Amino acid sequence: MKDESPERSLPGGELVQQGLADLAAGRLTELALLVLIAAPRLKRLGIQVPDHARPLPYEHELYARLDQRLGTAAHSYYNSLIRRIVSYTRALEHERSRSCS
Numbered sequence: 001m002k003d004e005s006p007e008r009s010l011p012g013g014e015l016v017q018q019g020l021a022d023l024a025a026g027r028l029t030e031l032a033l034l035v036l037i038a039a040p041r042l043k044r045l046g047i048q049v050p051d052h053a054r055p056l057p058y059e060h061e062l063y064a065r066l067d068q069r070l071g072t073a074a075h076s077y078y079n080s081l082i083r084r085i086v087s088y089t090r091a092l093e094h095e096r097s098r099s100c101s
Helices: 013-024 030-037 039-044 058-100
Strands: none
Touching (some): 013 058, 030 039
């Protein structure tokens, strides 16, 4: 599988790029957790995501951090992050399928 940099111009690309940078630097930030949530799909698209073992599922840890920081706004912010990472992976899949045609 080839290693390709995430496309920053795609919707959510800046989140993926920052999350990958945080993981590479050993920082387990909110965006790093978001990238880890999407890691299976990102890896299928050729993006190398480092493995990072955690006691809680990544989704739970991200939500707990958002809840601590945002309180009642955590739910909608969590959902918006998930929508953005899904949008990114779909756009990347679409872009790659067009370039193969």
